[in-house]
Amino acid sequence: MLQNACTLKYLLDCLIASSRGGGTRAKIIEALKEKAQNTNQLTVLLGLSYKTISYHLEILKRYRLVISVDNAHVGCYCLSRNLENNYDLFENLLMQMYKGRISCQQVW
Numbered sequence: 115m116l117q118n119a120c121t122l123k124y125l126l127d128c129l130i131a132s133s134r135g136g137g138t139r140a141k142i143i144e145a146l147k148e149k150a151q152n153t154n155q156l157t158v159l160l161g162l163s164y165k166t167i168s169y170h171l172e173i174l175k176r177y178r179l180v181i182s183v184d185n186a187h188v189g190c191y192c193l194s195r196n197l198e199n200n201y202d203l204f205e206n207l208l209m210q211m212y213k214g215r216i217s218c219q220q221v222w
Contacts, residue, residue, distance in 0.1 A: 122196060123203050125177055130204075131211055138162065139170050143193065143204060146180060150192040 130136040130143075141160050145151060151159070156167045171191055174180040180191045197204065 118196065119200055119203065122200050123207075125179070126204055126207050129173065129177060129179070131207055135170060135173075138166065139174060140204075140208060142167070142170055142174065143179065143197070146191055146193050147198075147201065150183060150190040152188050152190045156191075 130140050138160075142156060145156055145159055153164060153167050153171065156162075156171075157164050160167065171180065175182065175191075178194050179197050181194050183190050183192055193201075
């Protein structure tokens with residue numbers, strides 16, 4: 115589990131804190147923590163274009179941070195079990211970002 119948590123922490127650092135679009139991905143993760151949602155629901159909730167939400171969902175899916183579930187023939191997304199179980203890593207990363215210790219554009 116420790117190795118899994120370390121890998122997840124590194125992945126979150128790369129996808130949220132260190133890359134362009136990390137803020138959008140963080141907002142999507144926060145929204146999906148509340149409840150499973152489809153792309154249209156996230157578009158309305160976050161006030162972003164369908165294309166933008168779709169792009170970031172695909173990145174989050176590729177790295178297995180979110181999963182798609184078929185909910186009455188509508189593709190919904192929810193957090194992966196790994197991210198749900200280690201959500202505190204995500205919250206700690208956001209706290210560090212808001213405190214200014216790291217930025218969304220940090221270069222490795």
